[in-house]
Amino acid sequence: xxxxxxxxxAKAAKLAERARARxxxxxxxxxSASSSSTSPAGSDEVTxxxxxxxxxxxxxxxxxxxxxxTVDLLPARHRKFKDWCSETATxxxxxxxxxxxxxxxxxxxxxQDEGFADKVRDDLRKLxxx
Numbered sequence: 001x002x003x004x005x006x007x008x009x010a011k012a013a014k015l016a017e018r019a020r021a022r023x024x025x026x027x028x029x030x031x032s033a034s035s036s037s038t039s040p041a042g043s044d045e046v047t048x049x050x051x052x053x054x055x056x057x058x059x060x061x062x063x064x065x066x067x068x069x070t071v072d073l074l075p076a077r078h079r080k081f082k083d084w085c086s087e088t089a090t091x092x093x094x095x096x097x098x099x100x101x102x103x104x105x106x107x108x109x110x111x112q113d114e115g116f117a118d119k120v121r122d123d124l125r126k127l128x129x130x
């Protein structure tokens with residue numbers, strides 16, 4: 001098998017394991033390991049030890065990698081935006097201003113500048129009422 005198919009198989013196995021762990025957690029709840037959980041090997045019976053073992057990898061951790069966001073623009077609007085980015089790059093003395101740069105600044109500004117956020121909300125109301 002190729003590296004790509006190996007990686008896909010490993011990812012599928014990991015997802016299946018998480019789904020099984022969630023199903024085990026939902027089916028069995030949490031009970032103490034002292035309950036008579038002496039199921040024979042190969043049995044389909046879910047024991048407290050099984051639930052405990054499979055719950056550990058399911059714990060959610062904070063997302064630390066950047067999350068990709070995309071936007072669809074009409075060609076004319078995209079051209080105007082790219083022209084604005086080029087003009088802005090010249091004005092600020094930069095080689096270029098990327099779409100990503102602009103989006104990051106706008107998202108940050110929305111959370112810090114209530115006046116700007118209000119203007120955006122007004123524009124959104126007008127857009128939705130059309």
